[in-house]
Amino acid sequence: MNKNYLQLQRKYGANGTNGTLTYQGQHICYTIELPWRDNLQRLSCIPVGTYKLAKRKYTKHGDQIGIPAVLGREAILIHAANDAQRDLQGCIAPVTAVTGEGKGTESRKALSELKALVYGLWDMGEEVYLVVK
Template identity: 30%
Template sequence: MHKKSVIVVRVDHGLDGTFGRMFLPGGADRVSVEPPWRDNRTAVSCIPPGKYECEINESPHFGLCPEVLGVPGRSHVRMHAGNWAGDVEAGRRSDSEACILPGLRFATLDGQPAVSGSRAALAELLNAVADGDPRPGTRFDLEIIDATGEAGREWDDGTR
């Protein structure tokens, strides 16, 4: 059995977050939001675009969710449920400290751009990468492509 892959194509960015399209194994087309690019700073920036390995594990705070491994200078980057990923330093609401929040659709919640249906999208992601049996230790590949030209524009690891 070959390892599954998830692709996130970042399509928009700003103080309200970095928004993307998330393509799951099996063809489902979902959405995502991450914090804005802030030079890969811990807890406030989306991660550099590139290829990563992810492992499903149990987070004390978020429960069963994927962790993005091998992020340069970072740890505990996860894909978990949430709605907002705005720039907290600019007063925006955020459920993400540099994590990727999956969603079923883009939405505006309490006046701020966000994603909705996040718990359902996370369950769909977990099932898609683990053939319907998500459990700790399951690994899959993640590729993040920045189509905005913003997040990580000075980042060049040869994958872009």
């Protein structure tokens, strides 16, 4: 079983955290998150580190990409959102373009492209990790 690493390079701001997600050097999408607030539940982005991604099934949202092993946190997902302050509680949202700190556009489009990649790797029996820098 091969390990695949998605790289998330972050830039922190007072109103939100923006990032660039790449796989094998190729740009996948941008990301938005809440600002860093000492890993406070529902108020902060997750800490820097390497996380094994896992498939999570939710009644309301269907299949999602989960980040299960975040210290002191639970139910962290990668899901669609265009405004971190309004729509996120510690999760990561892929976006097509960044429009401000913690704000972006066309999140559903970016999420479907990311899911196609990650689910494709999982379907081949691969492990997928997120490296947050």
